Amino acid sequence: MEIIMDNPIKExxxxxxxxxxxxxxxxxxxxxxxxxxxxxxxxxxxxxMSIKPNTVTAFIGPSGCGKSTFLRLxxxxxxxVDGFRMEGKIKINGNNIYKKNINVEELRKEVGMVFxxxxxxxxxxxxxxxYGLRIxxxxxxxxxxxxxxxxxxxxxxxxxxxxxxKKSGIALSGGQQQRLCIARTLAVEPSIILMDEPTSALDPxxxxxxxxxxxxxxxxxxxIIVTHNMQQASRISDYTAFFYLxxxxxxxxxxxxxxxxxxxxxxxxxxxxxx
Amino acid sequence: xxxxxxxxxxxxxxxYWGIFCTIIGLVLLAVFIGDILIDxxxxxxxxxxxDLPSRKAENSxxxxxxxxxxxxxxxxxxxxxxxxxxAGIYLEExxxxxxxxxxxxxxxxxxxxxxxxxxxxxxxxxFVRIMNLGASxxxxxxxxxLLILPIVIVATREAIKAVPKSIKDASFALGASKWQTIWHxxxxxxxxxxxxxxxxxxSRAVGETAPLIVVGxxxxxxxxxxxxxxxxSVMPIQIFNWISRPQSGFIENAAAAIIILLGxxxxxxGIAVYFRNKWQKKWK
Numbered sequence: 001m002e003i004i005m006d007n008p009i010k011e012x013x014x015x016x017x018x019x020x021x022x023x024x025x026x027x028x029x030x031x032x033x034x035x036x037x038x039x040x041x042x043x044x045x046x047x048x049m050s051i052k053p054n055t056v057t058a059f060i061g062p063s064g065c066g067k068s069t070f071l072r073l074x075x076x077x078x079x080x081v082d083g084f085r086m087e088g089k090i091k092i093n094g095n096n097i098y099k100k101n102i103n104v105e106e107l108r109k110e111v112g113m114v115f116x117x118x119x120x121x122x123x124x125x126x127x128x129x130x131y132g133l134r135i136x137x138x139x140x141x142x143x144x145x146x147x148x149x150x151x152x153x154x155x156x157x158x159x160x161x162x163x164x165x166k167k168s169g170i171a172l173s174g175g176q177q178q179r180l181c182i183a184r185t186l187a188v189e190p191s192i193i194l195m196d197e198p199t200s201a202l203d204p205x206x207x208x209x210x211x212x213x214x215x216x217x218x219x220x221x222x223x224i225i226v227t228h229n230m231q232q233a234s235r236i237s238d239y240t241a242f243f244y245l246x247x248x249x250x251x252x253x254x255x256x257x258x259x260x261x262x263x264x265x266x267x268x269x270x271x272x273x274x275x
Numbered sequence: 276x277x278x279x280x281x282x283x284x285x286x287x288x289x290x291y292w293g294i295f296c297t298i299i300g301l302v303l304l305a306v307f308i309g310d311i312l313i314d315x316x317x318x319x320x321x322x323x324x325x326d327l328p329s330r331k332a333e334n335s336x337x338x339x340x341x342x343x344x345x346x347x348x349x350x351x352x353x354x355x356x357x358x359x360x361x362a363g364i365y366l367e368e369x370x371x372x373x374x375x376x377x378x379x380x381x382x383x384x385x386x387x388x389x390x391x392x393x394x395x396x397x398x399x400x401x402f403v404r405i406m407n408l409g410a411s412x413x414x415x416x417x418x419x420x421l422l423i424l425p426i427v428i429v430a431t432r433e434a435i436k437a438v439p440k441s442i443k444d445a446s447f448a449l450g451a452s453k454w455q456t457i458w459h460x461x462x463x464x465x466x467x468x469x470x471x472x473x474x475x476x477x478s479r480a481v482g483e484t485a486p487l488i489v490v491g492x493x494x495x496x497x498x499x500x501x502x503x504x505x506x507x508s509v510m511p512i513q514i515f516n517w518i519s520r521p522q523s524g525f526i527e528n529a530a531a532a533i534i535i536l537l538g539x540x541x542x543x544x545g546i547a548v549y550f551r552n553k554w555q556k557k558w559k
Contacts, residue, residue: 075448082372105450113448119441121460132449135459181445188449 028053028192028222029074030091036069036246039083043069045246046088051239053191056218058233058254059226061243062269067226070243071194074224075111076104092192109136112185116197118177120169120184125152125161128169128180132188151183155213175206182213193217195225199232211236230270234258242266308537315530323531328495328513332524337532340513342499343412343492344481344539347509350416351423351480356473359424363431363469368457387425394422395489403490410491413503418486423476430472434465467554471547478543482536484511510536 029051036044044066051057059067069078076097078084090097097107109132120128129148138144148165152158157179161172169180178198185193195214199207214223214236227233233240234254241251242265250257250266261267268274326336366383370376398418408414438461446456462469493508494516500507510532517529 077444077448080447105452108448108450113444115441115444115448117441119439119445121442121445122464131446131451131459135446135449135451135455184445184449 026053026094027051027091028093029224030089031070031073032089032091034070034073034088034090035086036066036073036078037083037085038081043246047248049241049248049251051222051224053222054218054220055238056214056223056225056236057239057241058237059224059241059243060228060230060233060269061249062274063228064245065243066246067241067243068196071196071224071226072113074192074194075108075113077113079104109188110190111192111194112188112190113194114178114182114185114196114198117201118174118181120172120177120180122168122170124166125169125172125180126165129184129187132184136188147187151187152180154186154217155179155183156209157183173206175202175209178202178206178210179213182210186217190221192222192224195223197226197228200228207232230258230272242269244269311530311533311537315527315532315534318527318531319534323528324535327497332520332522332528335517335525335528337510337513337528337535339496339499340508340510340532341535343496343507344509344536346412346500346503346507347416347419347487348477348481350412350503351419352473352477354416355420355423355427355476358420359427359473359476360431360469362424363428363435364457364462366428367432367435368453368461383425383428387429390485391422391483392485392489394418395486397421398486398490409504410493410506411504412500412507415487415490415492415507415509416503418490419480419483422483422486423480426476426479427473430476431465431469434468434472435461437468438464467550471551471554474543474547474550478540478547481509481539481543482511484509484515487512510539 027050029049031047031049034044034047034049035042047066047070049070059071061067072078073086073090074092074097078086086098092107092111096102121131123131126148129151130144133144133147149158152161157176160176161167161180169177172180178201182193182198199210202210211232214225217223218238225233225237237254239251240254240257242249242257242261242263244265250261250263252262256262257266258270261270323336324341325338326334327338328340329335366376366379370379395418398414398421402408402414402417403410406414408417442460442464443456446460451459487509492512493506494512496506496508498505514529514532514536517525517532520526
């Protein structure tokens, strides 16, 4: 536990990515003493973390270190895993999201998620993006159409698909599918986007497009990205958290982690000596 | 002979054994169908389908039995489809790990193995006598519904299981509730599999004889049923009845009716295969 840095951000208050200075003081996400079990397996062993708004935070670490589990706590996607049990408190915008009477559907409109494998619905491109709005009961066609168009524009997919919005989302290429999935998430207008290795199934060009997109998105959104790609973490993130065997080993500005890590384990991992 | 040769030999031997077994099945089916076709194909004409049963073989038709079978099929679908699919959804999506689900699961697998005549006895007691439905189309349909429910439930569960988890995740992550995810994603994606299962179950129901005899379906009804409370006969019972007659004309009728019944089940299975293929393509 002594290795956990309570809130390293306090020391580095200057954040070039934060737009509204008043927001700087309020953490977007605050996790306190998080422990997770899958049946008897202790997947996360007591992690504190605080994430600032309008930043990109990268979670790195070897497979099975708990980084994906930790990410999925923020939109309660672990709730569906058999044997999942959790202790600790996670506050998003100041609200404890593991309170008893919390509305999980509302939470997920606030905290969007993009998955490792592009997973468009077997529906048209339009319906894919409109899905999140329609399940909220929105029927205003004009509103939905505008939102679909603006979401597709934000991810840079509009020009590529504007003539074939009725085509199946599955017919797109892998990279386009992943951007469609991001557009689908944006359409609901969350403030946080969780990305679980969003480019690991994509070719380098598609990966570059997604990274470029993440860079643009942080103006409006708080992004947390799990990645196995060290270069990616160093390219796109403001903060990096290194996980190992269910512990948060080091969490700091990305620059510091990659140029001057405090822990030997971090250095070993980012230099490729293990993992 | 060294090990590799031995394994290779075993491999070959198993292959030929497999081919042999497959051929036995196909040859027997071919001989059976051929025999039936020779006996009955010439007897089939429009009048055979539209004629009422008669004491004279050459005037007899299958109209009442065919209509009875269609009534039974429709009512069984209406009853078994929603109940079976709902039960499948419940077991797969809602009650995954509780004790009740475990108990239900064992029961359903057991029910699938119960001889159909037992369902007939159950139907006779519960539907015909206690619910006082008499030997009606409705009583017969309810009985057959019980018979195919386990098949429909298992097929529904398998189809739902085959929907990629990533689709469910995506729906939940966008703020969809469980029911919205089931309705908008899981059911459309599994509908092909569910339909396949239901059609196969129905094509079994259309050939069932024993439970309907127990429930009280008649071998001779002068008119086709016009409402669910009417008495009825079905194709297999009509066939059974004709075969037990001594006159050779009725044997010919029976063969002709068998051809039509086979045709119905083949068409239903064909539709099931069509849905399955269409559904599989969607995911590849």
